[in-house]
Amino acid sequence: RNPAASEGRRYRLGVMGGTFDPIHHGHLVAASEVGRKFELDEVVFVPTGEPWQKVDRKVSAAEDRYLMTVIATASNPRFTVSRVDVDRPGMTYTVDTLKDLRAERGSDIDMFFITGADALAQIVTWRGVDELFDLAHFVGCTRPGVELHSPAIEHLPEGRITLIEVPALSISSTDCRERVQAMDPIWYLVPDGIVQYIAKRGLYR
Numbered sequence: 001r002n003p004a005a006s007e008g009r010r011y012r013l014g015v016m017g018g019t020f021d022p023i024h025h026g027h028l029v030a031a032s033e034v035g036r037k038f039e040l041d042e043v044v045f046v047p048t049g050e051p052w053q054k055v056d057r058k059v060s061a062a063e064d065r066y067l068m069t070v071i072a073t074a075s076n077p078r079f080t081v082s083r084v085d086v087d088r089p090g091m092t093y094t095v096d097t098l099k100d101l102r103a104e105r106g107s108d109i110d111m112f113f114i115t116g117a118d119a120l121a122q123i124v125t126w127r128g129v130d131e132l133f134d135l136a137h138f139v140g141c142t143r144p145g146v147e148l149h150s151p152a153i154e155h156l157p158e159g160r161i162t163l164i165e166v167p168a169l170s171i172s173s174t175d176c177r178e179r180v181q182a183m184d185p186i187w188y189l190v191p192d193g194i195v196q197y198i199a200k201r202g203l204y205r
């Protein structure tokens with residue numbers, strides 16, 4: 001079960017946090033690509049909890065977002081889903097996600113936090129930023145339409161972040177939700193099971 005142990009090396013765990021409302025092929029390609037380039041043993045997808053103070057829009061129920069993430073990742077033997085953020089009350093902070101995963105998986109693993117360039121630019125404003133870089137290496141994925149040269153990124157500690165380009169997938173959850181609302185198709189932007197789950201649960205209407 002743990003190839004790292006028999007090979008006498010540390011287990012390499014990718015961590016992909018997100019709202020996943022809904023999960024789409026951009027997320028999956030990014031995780032797959034980082035998994036390959038960083039030789040990760042596993043990528044764990046971690047849907048965020050339900051924020052009590054809704055910031056600007058209504059986020060779907062955590063259970064729906066969790067199930068969609070499970071459906072979308074089920075066929076990949078290296079992809080898993082964690083409930084740590086869904087089950088923790090209140091806002092999700094990445095530092096808590098990484099600490100919980102570390103507590104669950106033990107200290108002898110290397111963690112790689114996978115994030116889009118847009119989200120990465122906000123890292124310096126996150127709570128517990130110094131601690132974050134001790135917990136994981138950060139991998140920022142560029143995607144079309146998101147500029148990378150942000151003053152925020154230039155001030156991040158050297159060697160703790162790698163920026164990589166993933167195949168250009170101009171897909172966002174926002175666009176998928178708007179399409180469902182407008183009754184436009186989302187086939188091929190998200191896995192088939194997600195199209196069906198959204199219809200079944202009447203999400204984003």
Ligand code: ATP
Nearest residue numbers: 018019020026030115116119143169171172173174
């Ligand atoms: P929204 O439009 O609601 O903000 P989103 O598409 O950005 O949704 P999130 O759940 O917010 O999806 O994203 C989770 C993580 O995946 C973030 O780090 C985000 O930057 C990254 N990400 C989202 N879409 C892509 C994409 N097409 N390619 C690479 N990374 C992506």
Ligand code: MG
Nearest residue numbers: 118119172173
């Ligand atoms: Mg986003």
